[in-house]
Amino acid sequence: MHKKWQPIGKSTFEIYGELLNLKRESSHEIRFTLRNINTWSNTQLVEARNLLEKLSQNHLFFRGEQQTIWQQSELTSLDSQKREEIYEKIEKLSQHIKLVKDSGHQLATLFKVESPKTLNELESTIRAARHVADVPIDKPRNLPQGVFNDIFENATRTPDVPKIPKIWFKGNNLNLLKQRFSELQNDYDLEEELASYLNKKYQVEFLNQDLSSILVRCNKWGIFRCFQKKYWQDIKLIMSFRKVIKSISDEQLKNDLEKGIELKKLRCKLADDKYPPNLAFKNFFIRNKPDLFSIKQALIWLEELNPNLPSEVVSELIYSESSRQNLLDILKQLNWQNTTRIIEHGFNELREYFAYPEKIMNTSNIYFQHITFDKIDSFLDKATNELDLFRKWLDYQENLDELKLLGLEAFLDKLKISNIPADYWCSLFLKGFYNSWLQYIYDNSAEIRCFNYTIHEGQIRQFGELDKLQYKFAKTQLRRIHVDEWKKWSEELNTATLISYLKRETQKPRKQVREFITEAGNLILALKPCWLMSPLAVSDYIPPEMNYFDAVLFDEASQIYTEDSISSIMRAKQVIVVGDIQQMPPSSFFSSVTSDDDDEETEEEAPYDSLLAECGKFMKERTLKWHYRSQDESLIAFSNRKFYESQFITFPNPIKDKNRGVFFHPVPNGIYQPNAKEPNTIEAEEIAQLVLEHVEKSNHLSLGIIAFSKKQADTIQLKVKELGRDNPDLAEFCRDDSNKFFVKNLENMQGDESDVIILGFGYGKDNEGNFKQNFGPLTWAGGEKRLNVAITRAKCKLILVASITPDLLSASNSQGARCFKEYFEYIQQTGEELRKEENQNTKADYHFNPLIVNDIYHALQEQGYQVETSVGRSGYPIDLAVIRQQESKEFLLGIECDGLIYKKYPTARDRDRLRRIVLEEKLGWQIHRIWSKEWYENRDSQIKLLVERIQRLEDKK
Numbered sequence: 001m002h003k004k005w006q007p008i009g010k011s012t013f014e015i016y017g018e019l020l021n022l023k024r025e026s027s028h029e030i031r032f033t034l035r036n037i038n039t040w041s042n043t044q045l046v047e048a049r050n051l052l053e054k055l056s057q058n059h060l061f062f063r064g065e066q067q068t069i070w071q072q073s074e075l076t077s078l079d080s081q082k083r084e085e086i087y088e089k090i091e092k093l094s095q096h097i098k099l100v101k102d103s104g105h106q107l108a109t110l111f112k113v114e115s116p117k118t119l120n121e122l123e124s125t126i127r128a129a130r131h132v133a134d135v136p137i138d139k140p141r142n143l144p145q146g147v148f149n150d151i152f153e154n155a156t157r158t159p160d161v162p163k164i165p166k167i168w169f170k171g172n173n174l175n176l177l178k179q180r181f182s183e184l185q186n187d188y189d190l191e192e193e194l195a196s197y198l199n200k201k202y203q204v205e206f207l208n209q210d211l212s213s214i215l216v217r218c219n220k221w222g223i224f225r226c227f228q229k230k231y232w233q234d235i236k237l238i239m240s241f242r243k244v245i246k247s248i249s250d251e252q253l254k255n256d257l258e259k260g261i262e263l264k265k266l267r268c269k270l271a272d273d274k275y276p277p278n279l280a281f282k283n284f285f286i287r288n289k290p291d292l293f294s295i296k297q298a299l300i301w302l303e304e305l306n307p308n309l310p311s312e313v314v315s316e317l318i319y320s321e322s323s324r325q326n327l328l329d330i331l332k333q334l335n336w337q338n339t340t341r342i343i344e345h346g347f348n349e350l351r352e353y354f355a356y357p358e359k360i361m362n363t364s365n366i367y368f369q370h371i372t373f374d375k376i377d378s379f380l381d382k383a384t385n386e387l388d389l390f391r392k393w394l395d396y397q398e399n400l401d402e403l404k405l406l407g408l409e410a411f412l413d414k415l416k417i418s419n420i421p422a423d424y425w426c427s428l429f430l431k432g433f434y435n436s437w438l439q440y441i442y443d444n445s446a447e448i449r450c451f452n453y454t455i456h457e458g459q460i461r462q463f464g465e466l467d468k469l470q471y472k473f474a475k476t477q478l479r480r481i482h483v484d485e486w487k488k489w490s491e492e493l494n495t496a497t498l499i500s501y502l503k504r505e506t507q508k509p510r511k512q513v514r515e516f517i518t519e520a521g522n523l524i525l526a527l528k529p530c531w532l533m534s535p536l537a538v539s540d541y542i543p544p545e546m547n548y549f550d551a552v553l554f555d556e557a558s559q560i561y562t563e564d565s566i567s568s569i570m571r572a573k574q575v576i577v578v579g580d581i582q583q584m585p586p587s588s589f590f591s592s593v594t595s596d597d598d599d600e601e602t603e604e605e606a607p608y609d610s611l612l613a614e615c616g617k618f619m620k621e622r623t624l625k626w627h628y629r630s631q632d633e634s635l636i637a638f639s640n641r642k643f644y645e646s647q648f649i650t651f652p653n654p655i656k657d658k659n660r661g662v663f664f665h666p667v668p669n670g671i672y673q674p675n676a677k678e679p680n681t682i683e684a685e686e687i688a689q690l691v692l693e694h695v696e697k698s699n700h701l702s703l704g705i706i707a708f709s710k711k712q713a714d715t716i717q718l719k720v721k722e723l724g725r726d727n728p729d730l731a732e733f734c735r736d737d738s739n740k741f742f743v744k745n746l747e748n749m750q751g752d753e754s755d756v757i758i759l760g761f762g763y764g765k766d767n768e769g770n771f772k773q774n775f776g777p778l779t780w781a782g783g784e785k786r787l788n789v790a791i792t793r794a795k796c797k798l799i800l801v802a803s804i805t806p807d808l809l810s811a812s813n814s815q816g817a818r819c820f821k822e823y824f825e826y827i828q829q830t831g832e833e834l835r836k837e838e839n840q841n842t843k844a845d846y847h848f849n850p851l852i853v854n855d856i857y858h859a860l861q862e863q864g865y866q867v868e869t870s871v872g873r874s875g876y877p878i879d880l881a882v883i884r885q886q887e888s889k890e891f892l893l894g895i896e897c898d899g900l901i902y903k904k905y906p907t908a909r910d911r912d913r914l915r916r917i918v919l920e921e922k923l924g925w926q927i928h929r930i931w932s933k934e935w936y937e938n939r940d941s942q943i944k945l946l947v948e949r950i951q952r953l954e955d956k957k
Contacts, residue, residue, distance in 0.1 A: 001448065001932065002903045005441060007041035012441055012448055013899060015434050016936040017851025022431050024858060026424045029431055032411040037436040044406065045433065051403050052426045058396040059422035062415075069382050070390035072360055073353050078391055086353065086387065093346030094380045096339055101373040103334040110327060112313045119343070119369040126336050128306035133327050135318045136163035136297045162318045163298045165283050169311035174302055177280055181295055184277030187270055188290065194263040198256065206241035207260055214238070215257040218250070343368075453931040464913045482529065489526045498523040518543045535560060539567035551576055556751055557612035561586045565611045577619065579612035582643040583789050584750050585782050586610050625649045626914075627874075629753055631796050631923065632660035637873040638826050639792050642819065643784075651918050652872040654881075654891040654925045659698065663799045664827045665690065670803025672764040674772070678715040680762045683803050687760050688719040690799065691741075694756060695733045701797075702740040703733075704754030706790045709776045712762035713745040746777045746786040749793060757794035764803035771804065773812050775820070783816020791823060800827045852897055852932050853879050859943050865950065876901055878919075878927075882950055892953050894919065894927045895946070897935075926953055 002011045010018075034040070060066030075082070104122040107129050108115040116122040138161040168177065198206065214234050238253060239245070248256075269275055277290070284291045284298070305314065317323045347368050350357045358364075361379045362371045403412060411429060420428060442449040489495060498520050505516050517524060525548070533541070535554075544567075552572035554560060557579030569575055627648040630636040640648045653660060670683040678684065687705060694703050705720075707713035720743070724731035734741045742752060765771045773779075777786055791798065806824035809817065853869060857880055860867045866883040871891065879901060884892035896902065905911030919925040928949055935942045 001898055002900075005437070007039070008045065008437060009042045010437070012438070012445075013852065013903075013932050015438050015441070016932045017853075017855070019431065019434050019438070020855040020936060020939075021851045022427045022434070024855060026427050028420045028424045028428055030411065030414050030418060030420070030428050032414055032432050034411075034433060034436045035407050037433075037440050040433070040437070048403070048406055048408065048429065048433070049426055051399055051406070052429055054399050055396070055403065056422035056425045058392065058399065059425075061393060061396045062400075066389075068386040068389045068393055069360055069379065070353075070386055071393060072355075073390070074355060075353055075390075076394070078387070078394055083387055087384065089346065089349045090380050090384050093343065093350070094377070094384075096342050096346065097373060097376050097380065100334065100339060100343070101377075103330055104373075106330050107327075110313075110317060110323065110330075111309050113309065117372040117374070119340070119371075119373075123336075123340075123369075124306070126331070126334070128309055129327060129331060131301070131304055131306065132309070132314055132318060133324065133331060134301070135324075136294060136301055137161065138163060160321060160324075163284070163294050164302060164315075164318065166315050166319065168298075168302060169315035174299070177299060177302075180277045180280040181292075181299055184281060184290060184295070185292055187266060187277070188292065191263060191266045191270060194259050194266065198260055198263060201243055201256065202260070203241045203243060206238075207264055209237065209241070211257050211260045211264065215254065215261060218254050218257065448933065451931070451933050453934040456931065457929070460908075460912045463908060467909055467913055485529075486526055489522075495523070513541045514543060517541060517546065521546045533568075535564040535568050538571065539564075542567075542571060544570065546571060548573075550574060554578060554611060556583075557615070558583045558610045559586055559750060560611040562609060562611045562614045575615075577612055577615045579610070581612055581616060582639075582785055584747070584785050585613070623647065626910075628918070629792070629795050632662075633873045634661045635794050635796075635798055636792060638823055639788050640874060642822070643788050646875055648874055649876045650872065650874040651915075651923055652878060653923055654894070656890070659701075660796050661798075662827050663797070664824075665799050665801045666805070667801060667803045670764050672762065672766055672803065674766070677711065678718070679709065679711050680764060680803060681715060681719075683760060683762060683764070683801060684712065684715040684719045687716050687758055687801050688723045690758055690801070691720055691734065692723055692727060692730050695727070695730045698756070699729070699733055699740075701755035703756045703758070704741070704749070704752060704793060705743040705758045705760060706749050706793065707743070707745045707760040708762050708778055710745045710747070712760055713743050716760055717743045746790055750789045753793050753795060755795045756797045756799070757790075759790060759798065759800045761800065761802035761804070771808055773810050773817065775814075775817060778816045778820060779812065779814040780816070783814055784819040785816075787816055787820055787823065798827075800824070850879075850899070852899060852935060855939075856880055856895060856897070856930060856935070856946075859939070860946070863943070863947055876904060876915075878925075884954075892926070893950055894925045895930060896927060897930050898932055 001013050004011055055062060100119065100122055104116040104125060107125050111125075111129070111132075113125075116125045168174075214237070217230060217234055235253075238257075239248075242248075270278070271288075272278065278285075281290055281295050284295045305311075317327065347357065354360060356365075357379065358366060358368050358371055361368075361375045368376065400412070403409075408429070411432065415425060415428070490499075502520055502523060505520075521543075531549075549572040551574040552568045553576040554565060554568070555578050557565075557577045558581060559579075625647055627636055627640075627650050630650065631653070633650045633652050636648060636650055640646050640650060665686070667683045667686045670680050670686070672680045691703065691705070694701070705713070705716055707716055720730070720734050724734055732738075740754075742749075742754070744752065763772075763775050775783075777783060802824070806821055806828060809821040809824065812818060850869070857867050857869055860880070860882065868881050868883060868891075869879065871878040871881040871894065878894040879897050879899060880895040881891040882893040882895070884890045902911055905915065916927060919927055928946060930942060930946070
């Protein structure tokens with residue numbers, strides 16, 4: 001269950017927890033497949049999570065709810081240089097689009113027409129405007145240059161006058177004008193033709209004659225005309241005007257007369273004010289002669305004038321010199337040819353970023369000349385304003401590509417068509433990821449796949465029963481081996497002699513043990529293979545040549561001088577040293593105390609290295625972690641944290657009562673007399689009263705008293721005896737050979753234990769109110785170890801009795817005194833502050849992934865129960881406990897999982913049998929075990945079983 005599957009680096013238990021936590025956070029789910037899930041490492045998972053978190057920030061892009069025109073760009077990157085380049089090119093194009101748009105609006109305002117919306121429309125407007133600007137003009141005729149010409153130029157200047165009469169703009173009469181011009185031109189052409197013809201033959205006076213009468217007479221001429229006088233008179237008259245004297249035929253003469261008559265009529269016609277062409281083109285006559293070129297030019301201009309321009313407006317515009325100038329200024333400012341070239345170049349530059357920008361602007365396959373200025377402006381504005389959005393888009397695309405490279409394409413496809421909020425995307429992926437890993441684990445681990453909690457718990461019960469039988473079997477087996485070895489040894493040749501020797505020696509009243517062992521050592525070893533002796537007894541009774549012990553085991557090795565152990569070590573093949581380096585070292589205290597007058601408070605002994613300390617320098621260490629003595633964790637919590645780095649396995653109590661734990665009993669009026677035989681009589685009397693109270697209420701519990709000095713221990717012993725004279729029960733309980741009571745001081749209580757311990761500090765203020773920071777053996781070297789022994793002797797309850805409070809203790813140079821100050825503060829606060837600190841440390845140090853525990857916690861809370869997690873002060877707490885009474889922290893049920901605490905126990909005996917025995921049989925816990933696989937797969941039914949168990953316990957209460 002706790003095997004780390006690689007490369008993900010998570011166990012099945014952790015994956016269960018992750019999935020339960022994710023399901024509790026969100027009910028959303030997407031089923032997808034991850035290829036090669038067994039190749040996914042935790043690094044890839046973290047990378048995928050980070051990428052999905054980034055993707056969720058771009059969910060609008062992902063869902064298509066946010067877009068940018070740059071999505072259609074050919075660009076795949078954007079740096080600061082490219083950004084500035086884009087800004088510059090778009091700004092240049094935008095300025096020229098604004099220029100043409102504004103110019104078009106100005107032109108439209110001049111012509112009072114609708115503003116052109118496209119470049120194509122503007123081009124048509126500009127052509128029309130240019131045509132209007134090119135209206136035929138009578139140039140100004142200035143006065144001759146003179147001295148004062150520059151000064152009076154404006155005053156003397158004749159204004160430009162358009163050649164287009166205003167009347168021409170009224171009505172649609174262009175065709176009529178053209179007809180009139182054609183008529184006028186024909187008539188003047190004919191007049192010129194006739195005049196030219198006649199001018200070559202006749203003098204000018206010829207036309208002044210009555211040519212019509214002459215022609216009438218000529219038409220009457222017959223063959224006898226030569227005989228008529230009038231004929232010769234007319235001939236003479238006509239010939240008098242001829243420039244060339246030459247014969248002329250009558251027909252030719254008549255023809256000339258006809259041309260002359262026609263010319264005269266034509267001139268009369270042209271001179272007639274009512275002649276229609278004269279009326280139409282009167283402005284074009286110069287000295288009674290029409291300027292046919294100007295008329296034709298004007299007609300051509302009018303014909304080419306854009307019919308969409310209002311004629312009245314054009315008329316007003318061309319006749320207003322300022323308006324004409326304004327028009328010219330607009331056209332000059334626009335510089336259409338250069339501007340269109342720049343715009344075209346700008347669009348070509350846009351195509352470096354967009355394959356077909358016009359299609360983005362207009363969603364159709366047309367060129368930019370046909371796209372409205374508004375759409376172009378909108379596109380350019382967006383292109384500029386959305387560059388930051390484009391940067392995000394590029395990041396989003398990169399993000400998307402990286403996710404696809406990781407193999408999340410199927411997940412992304414399903415995510416896109418879902419309506420699941422972006423906040424849940426990461427948890428959706430994690431669900432699918434861990435589900436895939438869990439399926440992979442099931443496929444590759446039949447043990448986990450086929451786990452059944454009912455069968456497993458049956459196996460645990462069976463193991464527990466067999467493990468108990470194993471102890472009995474081991475004892476029987478050892479006896480059998482011993483018997484077999486004895487039989488084997490007894491069959492040797494000299495065995496009978498040694499047995500006879502043994503029988504004779506046992507009959508002697510005074511026995512020489514060393515001689516006896518020398519003579520019959522093999523016999524004794526065969527009969528009793530295990531010997532229990534002190535190091536001094538080994539040296540005294542076992543001869544040095546007897547060196548065939550298989551092993552020597554030193555207990556309480558911290559109290560043994562190294563030199564005292566040599567005699568034992570040299571007689572064995574193997575050495576096992578057992579002890580606690582945090583307990584008292586060997587002491588010469590008692591050997592140095594010769595009388596009651598010795599001042600133990602001022603005499604500091606030199607430190608000694610113990611056998612344990614020496615062996616710790618080179619021998620392999622094994623730590624015994626289980627702590628059985630303390631039936632309340634507060635008794636060992638301080639030492640566990642202070643001296644053993646919280647490595648002890650301790651067990652919490654389901655109920656907190658006054659007969660368990662640590663307590664402070666103050667003696668405010670206690671006086672300490674350093675040199676007196678009885679240093680603190682008042683405190684000793686108070687302790688004696690506590691002993692009496694114990695005998696009256698709890699005499700079934702053993703009691704030990706530990707004083708911090710030998711004098712105070714003697715004083716306490718004396719006061720108890722004095723009180724016992726009037727209390728037979730007290731005297732009986734405290735007799736010298738009692739196995740339920742002792743009074744000792746710091747130096748001689750190692751190895752002792754009792755249900756209840758009273759610690760008598762003894763030191764305090766003297767009669768003058770002075771308080772000396774000198775506490776005898778506590779302040780000596782190793783004083784903290786003496787304190788550690790003293791405060792760990794109690795099995796149920798410890799009472800610290802003192803005449804001071806911890807605030808009087810200074811930060812002494814003595815480590816023992818500093819440690820006692822901390823312990824005193826802990827006792828005074830009943831350990832609550834330490835409890836908070838330890839709970840925080842425990843959760844931080846050991847609960848790297850308590851997700852299943854958290855899920856159970858939330859499930860119970862939803863059922864209305866008060867629950868506490870990590871109940872206990874060591875690194876092996878109970879995972880959860882249901883609280884029965886919040887005020888007293890009484891626990892109804894403890895809940896344990898097969899999680900990290902379960903995993904920390906190295907053997908099945910530790911985790912499945914011994915731990916339960918301590919919790920359930922010794923401390924009275926009700927324990928409910930939850931298996932992670934069963935909880936994950938059948939959560940609802942497991943909750944139901946758990947609630948039913950709690951209800952049954954509540955009913956019993």
